[in-house]
Amino acid sequence: MVGAMEYDLFVIGGGSGGVRAARIAAGLGARVGIAERRFWGGTCVNIGCVPKKLMAQGAELGAALTEAGGFGWQVRGKGHDFGAMMAAIGAETQRLSGLYRGILEGAGVTMMEGSARLTGAHTVAVNGAEIGARHIFLAVGGVPVRPEFPGAALCAVSDDVFTLRDLPRRVAILGSGYIAVEFACIFAGLGAAVDLIFRQPLPLRGFDGELREALAAALPALGVRLHAGRMIASVETAGAARAVTLSDGTGMVADFVLLATGRMAAAGGLGLEAAGVALSPSGAIAVDEGLRTSVPSINAIGDAVDQVNLTPVAIAHGHVLAERLFGEGRRDWNFRDIPSAVFCSPPIATVGLTEEQAVARGETEVFVGRFTPLKHRISGRAGRQAVVKLVVDASDGRVLGAHMLGEDAPEIVQGLAVAITAGATKRDFDRTIGIHPTAAEEFVTLRQMTRRVGRHAATS
Numbered sequence: 326m327v328g329a330m331e332y333d334l335f336v337i338g339g340g341s342g343g344v345r346a347a348r349i350a351a352g353l354g355a356r357v358g359i360a361e362r363r364f365w366g367g368t369c370v371n372i373g374c375v376p377k378k379l380m381a382q383g384a385e386l387g388a389a390l391t392e393a394g395g396f397g398w399q400v401r402g403k404g405h406d407f408g409a410m411m412a413a414i415g416a417e418t419q420r421l422s423g424l425y426r427g428i429l430e431g432a433g434v435t436m437m438e439g440s441a442r443l444t445g446a447h448t449v450a451v452n453g454a455e456i457g458a459r460h461i462f463l464a465v466g467g468v469p470v471r472p473e474f475p476g477a478a479l480c481a482v483s484d485d486v487f488t489l490r491d492l493p494r495r496v497a498i499l500g501s502g503y504i505a506v507e508f509a510c511i512f513a514g515l516g517a518a519v520d521l522i523f524r525q526p527l528p529l530r531g532f533d534g535e536l537r538e539a540l541a542a543a544l545p546a547l548g549v550r551l552h553a554g555r556m557i558a559s560v561e562t563a564g565a566a567r568a569v570t571l572s573d574g575t576g577m578v579a580d581f582v583l584l585a586t587g588r589m590a591a592a593g594g595l596g597l598e599a600a601g602v603a604l605s606p607s608g609a610i611a612v613d614e615g616l617r618t619s620v621p622s623i624n625a626i627g628d629a630v631d632q633v634n635l636t637p638v639a640i641a642h643g644h645v646l647a648e649r650l651f652g653e654g655r656r657d658w659n660f661r662d663i664p665s666a667v668f669c670s671p672p673i674a675t676v677g678l679t680e681e682q683a684v685a686r687g688e689t690e691v692f693v694g695r696f697t698p699l700k701h702r703i704s705g706r707a708g709r710q711a712v713v714k715l716v717v718d719a720s721d722g723r724v725l726g727a728h729m730l731g732e733d734a735p736e737i738v739q740g741l742a743v744a745i746t747a748g749a750t751k752r753d754f755d756r757t758i759g760i761h762p763t764a765a766e767e768f769v770t771l772r773q774m775t776r777r778v779g780r781h782a783a784t785s
């Protein structure tokens with residue numbers, strides 16, 4: 326039966342994870358086919374990380390023009406052409422999408438454009454043709470979740486941001502996860518009035534509490550109004566705009582209402598039942614720790630399994646799986662201390678355990694530093710105070726988590742993630758010489774413990 330298969334591997338989904346899996350498998354000599362229904366490079370390249378980051382950088386440049394005044398620059402004519410920025414970003418994402426195609430072509434992978442559907446444990450239908458494969462990877466990514474309330478259909482999701490050609494002047498955003506917080510800062514930075522509506526007391530549930538508080542304190546300086554502990558009750562049309570009513574009866578008018586309430590696996594229409602692939606309780610594709618679905622010949626990776634929905638995780642999934650099935654070596658990735666960043670303003674970056682998680686495990690030493698970056702001593706820009714934090718296991722001095730809110734936090738914490746993966750202790754941080762003057766050196770000059778918390782803290 327296997328001899329009749331056209332492919333050793335067929336990948337459904339040409340996003341970051343699927344493309345990596347296809348390339349590595351093909352490089353190891355496998356005959357590989359891949360299908361993509363929308364755009365090569367997937368969410369990250371086309372309607373996610375990449376254009377979002379460029380928008381965030383575009384928004385920050387506006388603030389930089391004002392900051393420059395503190396340094397003697399005389400900047401006139403600070404108008405912003407939103408359409409020009411979006412056109413430039415669109416051109417760049419198209420270039421990158423083309424690079425992904427090039428990677429697949431270069432690797433000798435057969436590319437198909439269209440929706441693919443499982444028809445059995447070893448068969449896939451693409452554009453009406455049935456294809457046989459020894460292994461099938463489901464790398465279909467995720468789609469935004471739209472909560473139910475009257476008028477929800479009048480609201481946008483993150484995909485829609487990237488087709489805007491004019492800046493909406495009034496923006497209401499529901500949610501306070503990655504997407505909500507990032508776009509709140511982007512729109513506010515570009516000059517819109519932003520209302521951020523969320524059901525928690527603080528934004529970014531799951532992040533370290535001290536950073537959440539610092540972010541909530543920083544957002545109003547950007548022009549983001551916070552509506553904590555609230556939901557959207559309804560949305561109605563108000564001419565070309567939208568009338569938004571919150572759960573406490575507060576009303577507001579917005580030109581753009583963005584629902585940023587999570588993403589779910591794009592498992593619909595995939596023919597999972599036909600092949601016997603089981604779903605998890607959250608509706609994602611269920612996999613074991615080896616990324617195997619309930620059907621031995623079918624694996625799933627990335628956002629489709631809805632575990633840690635980050636591009637580098639999907640890439641690592643695709644890579645490790647392709648190597649395991651078609652190669653010898655197995656790369657040893659650390660899936661425990663996964664760093665991530667929120668490209669808000671100032672940005673947040675984090676790796677390892679939060680203080681709350683560490684304390685739940687045992688006695689913990691916490692080191693916190695707060696400072697105003699040197700530049701803002703004269704830039705005149707308010708709300709730019711930075712917070713750096715180390716969470717340390719009191720029993721052996723191992724650094725369990727590093728967290729930062731402040732400019733360049735994502736660039737700084739990536740390096741700290743290596744230290745934490747390598748098992749660095751607080752003593753290692755203390756004996757590391759800083760680079761001066763930087764924000765990063767604050768992580769190696771946290772001499773004074775801020776507090777000791779956890780099980781035995783009261784007695785120590």
Ligand code: NDP
Pocket residue numbers: 472473499500501502503504505507523524525529530556585586587588633634635665666667668
């Ligand atoms: P998140 O899971 O991060 O946040 C969802 C937000 O929506 C939370 O604030 C949640 O509130 C709220 N929410 C969920 N359901 C409802 C509801 N019915 N009514 C009101 N509020 C609701 O999802 P995002 O959409 O922000 O992002 C999706 C994923 O994409 C992220 O988890 C992340 O993995 C990835 N991503 C990563 C980025 C990065 O690395 N920089 C950038 C963008 C996305 P509550 O906290 O109360 O549950």
